Amino acid sequence: MGGFVGLLSGIFGVGGGFLMTPLLIMIGIPPTVAAASDSNQIVGASTSGTLAHYRLGNVEFKMGILLLIGGVAGGTVGVQFIKILRHMGNADFLIQITYVIMLGFVGIYMFVESLQGLRVSKSTEVVAVPKKESKYAMILKKLPWQTNFEKSGTELSIVLPLVLGVFVGILAAIMGVGGGFIMVPVMVYLLRMPMHVVVGTSLFQILFTCINVTIMQANTNHTVDFVLALILLIGSTLGAQMGAKISRRLKGEQLKIILASLVLIVMVKMLMGLLLKPEILLAFVGGH
Amino acid sequence: MMFICGQPEFVLATASLEVTVRPNQILMGALYNGANISVMGDVPADSEVLIRLTGHLEDYKLKKKGRAMGVLWMNLGIVEIQKVPSLFLLYPSKAVNDSLQAGRQSWQDLGLGFEAVLKQANIVLDSEDKSALFEEFVKLEKKSGLYGTIKNTIHYKEGKGGMKSFSCTLALPSGLPQGVYKLDVFAIKDDAIAGYTSKEIEAKKVGMPAFITSFAFNHGTLYGVLAVLVAIIAGLVTGVIFKGEKAH
Numbered sequence A: 001m002g003g004f005v006g007l008l009s010g011i012f013g014v015g016g017g018f019l020m021t022p023l024l025i026m027i028g029i030p031p032t033v034a035a036a037s038d039s040n041q042i043v044g045a046s047t048s049g050t051l052a053h054y055r056l057g058n059v060e061f062k063m064g065i066l067l068l069i070g071g072v073a074g075g076t077v078g079v080q081f082i083k084i085l086r087h088m089g090n091a092d093f094l095i096q097i098t099y100v101i102m103l104g105f106v107g108i109y110m111f112v113e114s115l116q117g118l119r120v121s122k123s124t125e126v127v128a129v130p131k132k133e134s135k136y137a138m139i140l141k142k143l144p145w146q147t148n149f150e151k152s153g154t155e156l157s158i159v160l161p162l163v164l165g166v167f168v169g170i171l172a173a174i175m176g177v178g179g180g181f182i183m184v185p186v187m188v189y190l191l192r193m194p195m196h197v198v199v200g201t202s203l204f205q206i207l208f209t210c211i212n213v214t215i216m217q218a219n220t221n222h223t224v225d226f227v228l229a230l231i232l233l234i235g236s237t238l239g240a241q242m243g244a245k246i247s248r249r250l251k252g253e254q255l256k257i258i259l260a261s262l263v264l265i266v267m268v269k270m271l272m273g274l275l276l277k278p279e280i281l282l283a284f285v286g287g288h
Numbered sequence B: 001m002m003f004i005c006g007q008p009e010f011v012l013a014t015a016s017l018e019v020t021v022r023p024n025q026i027l028m029g030a031l032y033n034g035a036n037i038s039v040m041g042d043v044p045a046d047s048e049v050l051i052r053l054t055g056h057l058e059d060y061k062l063k064k065k066g067r068a069m070g071v072l073w074m075n076l077g078i079v080e081i082q083k084v085p086s087l088f089l090l091y092p093s094k095a096v097n098d099s100l101q102a103g104r105q106s107w108q109d110l111g112l113g114f115e116a117v118l119k120q121a122n123i124v125l126d127s128e129d130k131s132a133l134f135e136e137f138v139k140l141e142k143k144s145g146l147y148g149t150i151k152n153t154i155h156y157k158e159g160k161g162g163m164k165s166f167s168c169t170l171a172l173p174s175g176l177p178q179g180v181y182k183l184d185v186f187a188i189k190d191d192a193i194a195g196y197t198s199k200e201i202e203a204k205k206v207g208m209p210a211f212i213t214s215f216a217f218n219h220g221t222l223y224g225v226l227a228v229l230v231a232i233i234a235g236l237v238t239g240v241i242f243k244g245e246k247a248h
Helices: A002-012 A017-026 A031-055 A061-088 A091-122 A135-142 A159-175 A180-190 A195-220 A226-249 A252-275 B094-102 B105-110 B114-120 B130-143 B207-218 B220-241
Strands: A146-149 A154-157 A282-284 B018-022 B025-028 B035-044 B048-054 B057-068 B072-085 B088-092 B122-124 B147-149 B154-158 B163-172 B179-189 B192-205
Touching: A002 A017, A002 A031, A002 A195, A002 A226, A002 A252, A017 A031, A031 A195, A031 A226, A031 B220, A061 A146, A061 A159, A061 A180, A061 A195, A091 A180, A091 A252, A154 A159, A159 A180, A180 A195, A180 A252, A195 A226, A195 A252, A195 B220, A226 B207, A226 B220, A252 B072, A282 B130, B018 B192, B025 B035, B035 B048, B035 B179, B035 B192, B048 B094, B048 B163, B057 B130, B072 B114, B072 B130, B088 B094, B088 B163, B094 B105, B114 B130, B122 B130, B130 B147, B192 B207, B207 B220
Parallel strands: B025 B192, B088 B147
Antiparallel strands: A146 A154, A282 B057, B018 B035, B035 B163, B048 B088, B048 B179, B057 B072, B072 B122, B154 B163, B179 B192
8 A cells, every 4th residue: 555655746746645645544443543643654655756856957956945834824824714614604615615626626727738748749740839928937936036946947936936836835734645745746746847857746735735744743743543544654665766766767757647636536536425325424533 | 431221220130241353442542443343152043133332322413405495406504413422333142133124113112223213312393304314314424434233243152051152243433533432232021122232442542543533633733833844845745746847
């Protein structure tokens, strides 16, 4: 299990919590322990993955740190927001609906866009036509504090990753996930980073998010099962290394289309969970 | 320590059974993956055996799922189920199991099965059917292996002096929490308790798991920091081992 999730993490730059936590619950681990121990093992997998991607020149540290700062601020706002929502009732409903809509939108957009990209790259007679600059690109250029991001080959205002980091942080806090699934499309489409650099940078950022979650869970809920995390780690760190190598061999569009398919599978699973009557109408507090 | 009730009236009125339990202490080390306990004894030849293993009473907070807007299933609130055992496993003989399945009133009055748990439980809820909710709770605990009826585990052999010998192997779940458990052995004849005895079994974490549990609860932050450090080191070591391709 650890190896498989680590592989996904290394290929796509996602933490893998969306897969590992339900798998652990399925084999009988209590949901709270599964979620906390999973975040502990993601620390190992993302360290391994970040190192592998760093060697391949795929980690944009400057961008990762800016997104991280924004993410921490956004996460703090998100936690307060979710408290208000819970107080008002129906918080779970909003969380699940946000999840399904976000994943559906991102998954379909990525899938269609990368499919078109694959078709274009297959055609041999591509006529180079100078592209008209989009309104979004023009707005980006007008933003203050433009900085060069070498690995991505782009020049952007530092305001943008900070603002987007806040946005992803809020969503991640509301949804109760690490945010890799939202961060990857944000980096690809809004920060216009190349897919390979996105994977490495996302892993670098996930590393810090999961360090924070592990320490918080260990301190407040005592739910980190170190032995379980260690067993998963052995597989996931190896998997992350192999994933990074596989990722390098795949084209950006191929990576995007596989990730889009994964996102859509998770979305459909969540939607089914909302529409079909659950086997048991009770659940322990603390699960995802 | 509080355990489930259900036998106080008959304890004095019924014969005490001779029962051997081996082992009566389970040591849960790093490789613990469930344990087997052997229960042996003698009961009157015309009676049937029911073994019941129960944990101490606990309170649970659970999310209750329901339908919102007519189509969507989601968490609709929190339910508190108080004073229910942390473990409730029944090991009935075939005849006892048939009686349990039949659900006769005389059986329910004995208070040996899940109905006794429901009777004692306090379910904090205003408007809903408490027994339906309790059924869902039992389903949830059965999924974890902590509640259940395990059939075909009681075996008989002929004995002497109007008695018969029984033996049973109790398979305890891998997710068994640390604690003291109560093992009740009932001899049942004509829907009444003809003999009874009770033993205690202790499940105790030892070695590395015991150290880790104690460390995690007494020094949470330090435990978290160390867990993170070990994960980072494991990631770095794997990275070094796999050092193959160079940076661009």
